[in-house]
Amino acid sequence: MIPPVRHLVAAALSSALLMLPAFTGDANATTTSRVYAVTLAKSAADMKKVAEFWKPDRLKKADSYTPATPGSQATPTSTAATSATTGLNQIVTVKRPAATPSVEPALPQKNTVARTTGKVFFRFGDTEYWCSASSVAARNRSVVATAGHCAFDPRQTKAADSWIFVPNPGPNGETPDGIYVGASISMHEDWPGKGDYDYDYAFVTVHRGFKWVEKGGQLVMQDVGRLQDNVGGQGLALNKKTGNRIAAFGYPVGPQPDGTRPFDGRTLMTCSGSTSRTVAPARDLQYGVLLRPCDFSSGASGGPWLIDYQPVQRLGDLNGINSLTWNMDAKDRYDGVSSPYFNAATGDVYRHAATRPTPENVT
Template identity: 65%
Template sequence: MISRARQLAAAALGGALLLLPAFTGIANAAPTSRVFGVTLAKTAADMKKVADYWRPDQLKQADSYSPATPGAQAAPTSSAGAASGPASPVTTVRRTSATQGLAPVPPRRGGAGKTMGKVFFKFGAKQYWCSASAVAARNRSVVATAGHCAYDSRQAKAAEYWIFVPNPGPNGETPDGIYVGAALSMHEDWSGKGDYDFDYAFVTVHRGFVWEQAKDGTYTMKDVGRLQDNVGGQGLEINRKPAAATMTAFGFPAGVQPDGTRPFDGKTLRTCQGSVTYWTVAPALDLQKGVRLQPCAFSPGASGGPWLVDYDAARGLGNLNGVNSLTWNRDAKGTYDAVSSPYFDTTTAEVYRRAAALTTPGNVT
């Protein structure tokens, strides 16, 4: 549990985690990085077990679940997610090229991107949710969110029954499909010690599906294809320090403010723009290179939502340069006034590469 003193300084946000040109031109790149991977739902059968949990009646209740924050105590019960698997060994990933930028990709059918949405999951017996976004990848199946929206480093345990719902409706609607998490990629310092300089995760997801109801009231799964084909994918910017005017943070805030008010309902996508500060430090959270965006009144629910540079509202696309990680009440007044993200550096690119290289079964039904 985050202590009261630490809460006054910073509190975790929560919802309740291709064939493209190669990355080029990064400075100060390390020769190797440490990436930690966890299997969530490996096979089509595993995926079906998770999907069966998230039937329409369950999704209608999903917005009432708790915002997932690092300060929220997760139930230390045995795994309830039959699809969850063990953590894989830490893998040393060698750099094959330098890294700077990856272009965003629109939906295959054209139109604006609809990449932003929510992730729903369980720790023990309790359900949680966060914000997230689809990212362009060669496997067309990658979601970016906060590390604490997919892995509890205190328990050394991945989230169970993890799904991504892009462009969610206010009453459990899933117009662009439901995407079950297949594998989680993160930095070992998040999984090993909860270092907030690495509070990000890239989740490789299965093909999407929607529930179709028959005349007798039963539901069946209909395959709708790959995530990126349906909603597009945000680009990725590494080792870039953009000007304030080009940075926009997105999320679905819902949680209570320090004064007890709830100005956000968690059902509406919100944005923040403001001044960007390098670096924000919080030693108690192992944060040394936080990037702070101010002003921003985001509250729990916005965790994992994307920070985009060069965002084109008409296209719904930009370049991912961070994720909502911590929210701040720096003036100790009634509402949060800033949000911060880990800095996206070369190590971030290596974590992303693992997620983008994984494959999933060719059909979900």
């Protein structure tokens, strides 16, 4: 879910917001970033094992699964360095380009309307969870953006199991644009290392997509190609000042502070407004970006924030993700949602994910 910020804390912060300076550039001015990379399903055989878990009968129940609710604090001994010794994970030092690279949005190959937003499904232990996410334009045409807590639990220093992305999901488990199994996660090292909500984002490189089809009385996987080719990809906007107009998207489902449930989790919802800076010290959030008004609840975690959104083509530039939800006025409904600030370090994590290779065929 989007972990809520307690209303008493949020209310106390609201008066301080007026004194916080707007962003004027990169909050991380170093020339390199340390990207934490986690292998999920490396080979086609690994991918097929995940696919077998998510057959149609299980996907039909997907909306009854729990919106992800990892905690915000890592255990004292959980560090990226210790976790990296498994051989599946590694810390990669990424050299930053002299100029911030421009990532332009992309339409699908055979359509004039993008369908980039969807849900991710995964497991921690024996429990199935889900979040919101979106396709991002990339060199490998295979990148999904979501919240860090929708891919990696820093309390356990553990990546999610059986991670898949379903763009444009149907209400009864339909997968009209395919199923895309996660190949690897790219994150800033301070998310898995410290549970720092300034870095609660992840870019997941995915395998080619597939659909389940029936042949000879049996379900078999049918390759449908690369994610971006099928649904398009959002652009990426970094180092933006606050005060911009944002359109946020997601699949909220959880209760509001008064216990009501206005959202069903099956319908893609949007809210729009202007951004300001916010902080949440209890979650190590020092450079948060707040969007108001927005009453998103759990389930919307990881959904995209788009700047310069074009509703006809359904494209814009990714400038954040739903991370925390806020009740600033301490009333009956949530009234804000926040994202980590997308800066050059975010771009480094994205570029790592955009260059990861995956097998050419999944069937």
